[in-house]
Amino acid sequence: MAFSALQKFALYFFMDVVGIPSPAAVTADLLIVVGACMLAAVYPAGRLSDKVGRKL
Numbered sequence: 001m002a003f004s005a006l007q008k009f010a011l012y013f014f015m016d017v018v019g020i021p022s023p024a025a026v027t028a029d030l031l032i033v034v035g036a037c038m039l040a041a042v043y044p045a046g047r048l049s050d051k052v053g054r055k056l
């Protein structure tokens with residue numbers, strides 16, 4: 001849900017605030033970077049969760 005909200009917000013932000021002529025392409029690039037960062041964070045977080053458990 002948050003990823004979808006980020007996608008919609010980023011499109012209008014790049015179009016209205018930044019003034020980029022092709023906001024869809026920039027939004028796609030941004031979401032690729034965000035998705036890669038999410039994938040890079042999920043695996044270590046899962047390993048840590050398996051090791052620590054629900055103590056945090």
